Amino acid sequence: MDTNRRDFLKKASLLSSAAITLPALNTEAFAAAPNFNMWGYAAPKIDTVRIAIIGLGMRGPGAVDRLSYIEGTEIVALCDRHADRVEKAQKILANKGLKAAKSYSGDEGWVQLLKEEEIDLVYICTPWEFHAPMCIAAMKAGAHAACEVPIGLTVKECWEVVKTSEQTKKHCMMLENCCYDFFEMLTLNMVRQGLFGELVHAEGAYIHDLLDLNFSKQGYDKMWRLRENIKMNGNLYPTHGIGPIAQCMNINSGDRMTHLVAMQTADFQMGDKARELAAEDSFFQEFVGKKYRGNMDTTLIKTEKGKTLMVQHDVTSPRPYSRIHLLSGTKGFAQKYPKQGIAFGHSFLEEDELKSLKEKYTPELVKFIGEQAKQVGGHGGMDFMMDWRLIDCLRNGLPIEQPVYEGASWSAIVPLSCESVAKNSKTVNIPDFTKGAWKTNQPHDLSLKDGGNTGIRPKVTKNSNNQLNVE
Structure with a gap:
């Protein structure tokens, strides 16, 4: 982006004259401050959720498509630094016969959007460094925020997001879609039903060969993700791995993560890739000689109750995709990669036994919307289930399943x-980040009870033209 990060943060703080002004903050001040607990908080229900989507590069257009299928939503504004991306997203709405959204573009388009539009939910799909400022600005403008991962890049940013959510009583949900994948939800329900006994250890990861994509001119805008791999040296993308296993281990609702140790290899590929590309294209010359983060980062985490978690990150090695998702309890074991398996002893269950468990312990959400979610898509359907459930909670006045403390602690x-x-x-x-509330917070309810409210729950089907419609 043409403006630097400092200027960007200043713009966020000057969002509107009615905005809540954040004081100079530090971790210690936050930790001692009283708070309104957003865990289990049910915001007033919204009949029609008015949505603004900011960031229409690699993730935003998919969000436009998915959200357009959910009854009781209206996409009222679209924003991206590049005007042509906004126009492409408008075509998604037009092709569905939906009303055009208000268009915003340019470096300050999102600031103008929040000043001018009446919005219930801001859906943020921008580069990482803008996530926390945009979440804070959205909540201060009176909207709930839903943000791609991670929700912040510094501990201070995470505290600022938490405090703003508590002050405004606006939800800030990090869009950790992997918590809504099918096997992850199955094993979460099995954990809640006690099948694995007490979990004592869990493992997650983001192992995904992105070497070519990170160096692609057609990939991330202005090579922003490659630049993050130069600026930061650690686990840059932990939430896909930690999110599902943290929920299984009741982190923030019965236990908490207390400390970590991270060990990382040197870089064995990114520097070489930069030199290789620069030899044929001068565009890449600026990336030669940089100190890149290492191939594999392994982070070990201990909890208050003496349990352990391991989270790995590797986006450069030529390896098969894996998020591991391993759960080890006093009575049983489960893992997703490289092959799904559940065991209650030395051997994995046979396929027919595993199928029987899936039929019995698949959560209500998956039974209700899972097949329709697969039709809509988004990483096999988990994106749509996540979006659908968020809107379902907002429309029915229910607590969301990933409150701000999840996003902050995982990020x-x-x-x-x-x-x-x-x-x-x-x-x-x-x-x-819960300031002690983890001791009394209750794990998220996996049922679809509507709490006595409207219980409006749309399904997705295909019409005679083989197109998806909302019933």
């Missing part, structure tokens, strides 16, 4: 792992 692994790596893998403490 904080980014800067804390960098700190540990920089200190030769020294132990680093993890803040308690």
Whole structure:
């Protein structure tokens, strides 16, 4: 982006004259401050959720498409730094016969959008460094925020997002879609039903060969993700791995993460890739000689109750995709990669036994909307289930399933792992973003009870033209 980060943050703080002004804040001040607990908070229900989508590059257009299928939503504004991307997103609405949204573009388009539009939900799909400022600005403008991962890049940013959510009583949900994948939801329900006994250890990861994409001119705008791999040296993308296993281990609702240790390999590929490309294209010359983050980062985490989690990150090695998703309890075991398996002893269950377990323990959400979600798509359907459930909660006045403390604690692994790596893998403490409320917070309810409200729950089907419609 043409403006630097400092200017960007100033713009966020000057969003509107009615905005809440954040004081100069530090971690200690936040930790001591009283708070309104957003865990389990049910915001007033919204009949029609008016949505603004900011960021229409690699993730935003998919959000426009998915959200347009959900009854009781209206996409009222679209924004991207590039005007042509906004126009392309408008075509998605037009092709569905939906009303055009208000268009915003340019470096300050999102600021103008929040000043001018009446919005219930701001859906943020921008580069990482803008996530926290945009979440804070959206909530101060009176809207709930839903943000792609991570929700912040520094511990201070995570605290600021938490405090703003508590002050405004607006939800800030990090869009951790992997929590809504099918096997992850199955095993979460099995954990809640006690099938694995007490979980004592879990593992997650983001192992995804993005080497070519990170160096692609047609990939991330202005090569922003490659630049993040130069600026930060740690686990840059922990939330896909930590999110589902943290929920299984009741982190923030019965236990909490207390400290971590991160160890990382040197870089064995990114520097070489930059030199290889620069030899044929001068565009890449600026990336030669940079110190890139290492191939594999392994972060070990301890909890208050003496349990452990391991989270790995590798986006450069030529390996099969994996998020691991491993759960180890006193009575059973489960893992998703490289092959789904559940065991209650030395051997994995046979396929027919696994099928029987799936039929019995598939959560209500998956039974209700899972097949329709697969039709809409978004990483096999988990994106749509996540979006659908968020809108369902907002429309029916229900607590959301990923309150702000989840996004903050999972995202904080980014800067804390960098700190540990920089200190030769020294132990680093993890803040308690719930400020002690984890002791009484209750795990999220996996049922679809409507709490006595409207219970409006749209399905997605195909019409005679083989097009998806909302019933």
